[in-house]
Amino acid sequence: MKTTDVPGNDSGSNADAPEGSSGPRSENDVCFISPEARAEFVDRRIRGKMDDYARYDFSPSQVRALNIFFDLSQEFRGRELFYDTCLYIPRIMFGLESCLYVLEDEDTFVLAARSSGFGEELPNMRGWDEQVGPNVAHSEGYLFLPVRCNPDYNDLLPFLPPDNIIGNFVFKTGPDLSDSDRLFMEKYVNRVGFQLHNRLLRDRNREHLGFIRNLVEDIGHNVIVPNMYFKLYFNQLRRMINSLKTVSADMRKLGREKLEPDCADCADRLQAVHGNMKEKFDEIYRHYVQTSMFLETLLRRRHFEEGRYVLEKRPCNLRSQVVEPQLSRYMPRLEERGVELDMTLGGAPPDQVIRIVVDIGLLSQVFANLFSNAVKYTRQATLPDGRTGRFMSYGWKLVKNHFSTGVDGIRMYVFTTGKPLSLLDPMEVFQAGFRAMNEPDEAGTGHGLFFVRQVVELHRGEVGYAAREYGNEFYFILPLELEGAPSPVLPPRCPDPSR
Structure with missing residues (x-):
């Protein structure tokens, strides 16, 4: 041979x-x-x-x-x-x-x-x-x-x-x-x-397509629909917890009428139980609301049918419906890592109300990714006023005529203290799989900022990174689309050859 x-x-x-x-x-x-x-x-x-x-x-x-x-x-x-x-x-x-x-x-x-x-x-x-x-x-x-x-x-x-x-x-x-x-x-x-x-x-x-079609049906039947019933159970549980307050008031009234001090003591204990249960219930319910929104947003049928993320935009209050719910989720973890929220480093006016038209679920996950990175990567710095510690701030501001004449933008950002990243190209951090070499011990997949970029660009916006004197700022700019106004006409986006 x-x-x-x-x-x-x-x-x-x-x-x-x-x-x-x-x-x-x-x-x-x-x-x-x-x-x-x-x-x-x-x-x-x-x-x-x-x-x-x-x-x-x-x-x-x-x-x-x-x-x-x-x-x-x-x-x-x-x-x-x-x-x-x-x-x-x-x-x-x-x-x-x-x-x-x-x-x-x-x-x-x-x-x-x-x-x-x-x-x-x-x-x-x-x-x-x-x-x-x-x-x-x-x-x-x-x-x-x-x-x-x-x-x-x-x-x-x-x-x-x-x-x-x-x-x-x-x-x-x-x-x-x-x-x-x-x-x-x-x-x-x-x-x-x-x-x-x-x-x-x-x-x-x-x-794969056959499996995905079946998976979508299974998700709808076994995840989304049953998850809707949790809201019913939460409402029932809320009524039970509220009934404790009524029982406590009734016992205190009975104690005064019958001159029974033990009733008043029992009423106080019931009141304390009611307060603790309500606090825990509210915390669990907030997590349920956010988790449900994320599930229903990421597992939309149209995502699977079209093979890409599909926006479902509606008017919202940026602060109360998007940013603050995510911040409240991450504040306990930020506090565990010693990160302080310091709006003197920049931020939106506390009484400013911004109503915009966006995909609330996907934009909420953008902020969730940015706050999650803040938990992992905020490091110690000394501020101009002499304070030393780990600090974070966030905010937004209007940018006139950013996308074209008459098409304003809204710039949103999260700033954290620490050593600025060493990058040849600031857009590196938004590429799939990117991991910062200066923080090898922090767990991660390198997908979070890539997801941020995907969602922002679906909104016809742009992402960016800026090294600041005391740390790192990650920002994105969305076209300012207002309720009841026609969608802004944007110039065509140039394809990015690096993607």
């Missing part, structure tokens, strides 16, 4: 990058920063392809076979028809019998199809061996060609394929197979691998 690398084999990729070429092999290898860069990359790839095909020197029949395969692989949707197309183009056009193995898991190849004249010499299942492996093998009248996937997308498959291999294509050949014919077969199988990979991804996406 002889194992060899076929001339021109694009090991590691089925995208047919020019052999011997330098520079990026695929679009994922380069960050395009301008239309000129994209045009230069595409121009280089086209010219490289022209050189490749001139070097291949395929016969007209071989070129025709590649074209027919491309046409029919686009036309046929079913997996079985695709397999038959792969096998019968070589059989009809060149008299070559073949079979196709597909990798079922990391260690097992399963025979997916065979042409009618292939026979049944080879097993229906096999593992990795000298014939079925990462290299081309010519053995006992069979040519074994690894079917490679696109390595840029192999992480989307059900498992990570070893050496980017998702199958093996076997041709029944004679002993005098020429190098040029082997080269054509290798290039043909490259195209089979690309199309097979796309079909595997498409099937997996269908499975």
